[in-house]
Amino acid sequence: MLLTVTTTHRPATDLGYLLHKHPERVQEFKQSFGTATVFYPEASDERCTAALMLDVDPVRLARSRGRNAPDFSLAQYVNDRSYAASSLLGVAMADVFSTARSGRCGSRQELADSAIPLEIVVPVLPCRGGPAIAHRLFEPLGWTVEADPIPLDDAFADWGDSRYVRLRLTGVLRLADALNQLHVLLPALDESKHYWQGPDEVDKLMRSGEGWLATHPDAHLVTRRYLGRRGGLTCVALARLAEVGDEVEEAVESAEDEEVLQPAETRVPLNTQRHEAVHQVLLELGARSVIDLGCGPGQFLDRLVRTSAFTRVAGSDVSTRSLQDAARRLHLDRMSERQAERVQLFHGALTYEDERYAGYDAAVLMEVIEHVDPPRLEALERVVFGAAAPGAVIVTTPNSEYNVLYEGLVGMRHPDHRFEWTRDQFAEWSERVAAAHGYAVERRGIGDRDDAHGTPTQMAIFTRKEGTDD
Template sequence: MLLTITTIHSPATELGYLLHKHPDRCQSFALSFGQAHVFYPEANDERCTVALLLDVDPVKLVRGRSARLEQYVNDRPYVASSFMSVAIAQVFSTALGGRCKDRPELAQTPIPLLAKLSVLPCRGGEGFLRELFEPLGYTVKATGHLLDEQFPEWGESKYFTVELQNTLTVSDLLSHLYVLIPVLDDDKHYWVGDEEIAKLLRHGEGWLSQHPAKEQITRRYLKRQHRLTRQALAQLVEEDNPDPDSTEESHAEEEAAVEKPISLNQQRMNAVVTALKDSNARRVIDLGCGQGNLLKILLKDSFFEQVTGVDVSYRSLEIAQERLDRLRLPRNQWERLQLIQSALTYQDKRFSGYDAATVIEVIEHLDLPRLGSFERVLFEFAKPKIVIVTTPNIEYNVKFVNLPAGKLRHKDHRFEWTRSQFQTWANHITAKFGYTVEFQSIGEEDTAIGSPTQMALFSLNN
């Protein structure tokens, strides 16, 4: 049973610091069911690969029991399963916990990683494998195996060789593998009790609560025990945010108060609508639509044929619907509107098929490690012809008299970029996903510090 993890982060050998395993040494670890071996098939500044080889002893699995033949003759020593999850937790415990004594900043830095599992059981097939990993931002390559190469007519097996490529922290990669390997196998080699809920919540922190397949993941991880599954799902909802809607409403009001003296929100809306019309974008999806400020303008304009709003907050969507209901539009006009509850960092097929996507004052609410997942969701999977992104220009904050020095405009902002930082990010998008970009200023422009809002208009290359 073999797992390899490769990076081209420079210098690549820093992977050894993150895993607390020196590239020049081969190490072995005794486990209750066999042995784990860690070694580096390649290790240089340009590319480094660590291998975790798990040697499961079938005799140890049945020692002390009344053994049957099938307990000795099975696939457990050869495939990735809950045995691999246990080995990850024991052998790479420090890395799994996101700690690194010698390189603490590196442990929190997303780096390019490629994980390869030599044989992975996928009960549910390749489609389910992709449903689990692609929403987390992975590029998935799966190679199926025949039941028996001597008898190809028997068809495909449930086993795949899998490669998972992403840019993320080592801790996140190991957490994803720890949870999802036994989910794919749909089995565990040990008794599952209440303590498994704590493990699931600990290793699923930051990603599981918003995963589109969280119910399936939770159910399979807990071996389909209904009581445990209900408890875990309830805690996932609570821990994600005890009251996200009221918090968001309060913070949005504070941001609006900062920008109100210059009517910045209205200027933003006007600039976005003008850009949409100039691009002849008639089918528009507003990602992170909030309480529907842009939706209201688009829906009142017959130029737009389809208007869709997406937000993670149910309460925001309810408020948006209430506001839109007051428009008193003809009945046939309401067919143009759709509201969707969804997280923007997970792939959603409903985001596809639009002329344009608008992302108005949204990206600054995302943690930087999650920004890469959002980029793939929007520019790689949804891939609209036009993408309009606006975000605050932090250089302009000094002109807001009611904003204390050093403070961001919104308590939930994870960052606010300078003009140079925003343009660097946008140019990274064009190079990676096949778009071109133009930049526009929104609001009164100061020759030294620019305008209060900056906008990027991305166009898909033909």
């Protein structure tokens, strides 16, 4: 992981005083998960750049996991931590530049108190929601933002962009403010932490956010994403922010971004209605074994596990962090041996065949397909309907026609959605997939129905035809 800080303040080498790191030295700082190195690629009176490079030790990081933590195979060793900026870099930066973040500089205090020209570059940064989120979070703080998406593969342009960006920030700010903003916003953009968050995490947020977070127009979004959408911690943090901000909000945003966009008159949260509708369909189908594909933090899995009719339950997700959250939600570490045999969680990507997907009466894709790049949908169809071939597949996805009823909504319902379909588009897709893989399909709506625009969520129920051999 790499982060560079550059200034053209004259003399630019004063950056060494502000960071408390001498430009003529290479310094190493041991972290529990690797080694942080500070060096200066350039240092002159006109321009000076300090670089923080973090070399992550994946073995050391994996061994720090608790004994009861679920094992998600190679995911703990094969991941993006070696190069993509994340909370690991944020923690290292907070430690290495702790004095600079405090704004103290005995020999140059006047300079530490002053705004100076800064350029900050992070070559590879996970950015859930794409470049628009980076602009949304940094620009209100006075930065000029360049967030260039990084292609999945330069050789295959049709694959589209990855979830990573190259971030370049330029502006005139106090160095201490810039470092504290990065400490909060790097993990907020990634929307993930590499460690378990306790109540002290709110204190860290308050310290780093002092002087800017309470007045940020998206303070709620930053807070929720920094705290990993942990509702209890988010409520505490927002209450504390309200004490120093201009307004006191009585309501806390939902943990699900999509659910924030419900019309005011909806009494039951749309997320709850979806869970109930899919659960009811599974019971109607008489399914005994169910796999939740893209299970996230396990909300629906919890409902499945609590239903005795389902004798075998599995959850799969591309995010190891979500699987860890699901394991905690289900209390896997406290289950009896007999109960644990009934439940399985595993890491997997739905665009790659995996024998563990097969052998279930029903598979659920709840609010999943819209997060897949359109060129890769065909791969998902082949994996789920072709290779895994469960007896039934239940798919839910937003109805884009309904979006006009959400006051203030511009664009899609969620920043990570790759598309949102009309009812006709969903019907065309579901009929094509059913015909191609030997399924019959029925479509239903979920949520309050509008005469002109339908329901907010549309659902397709695929049932495998007798005697079909795909």
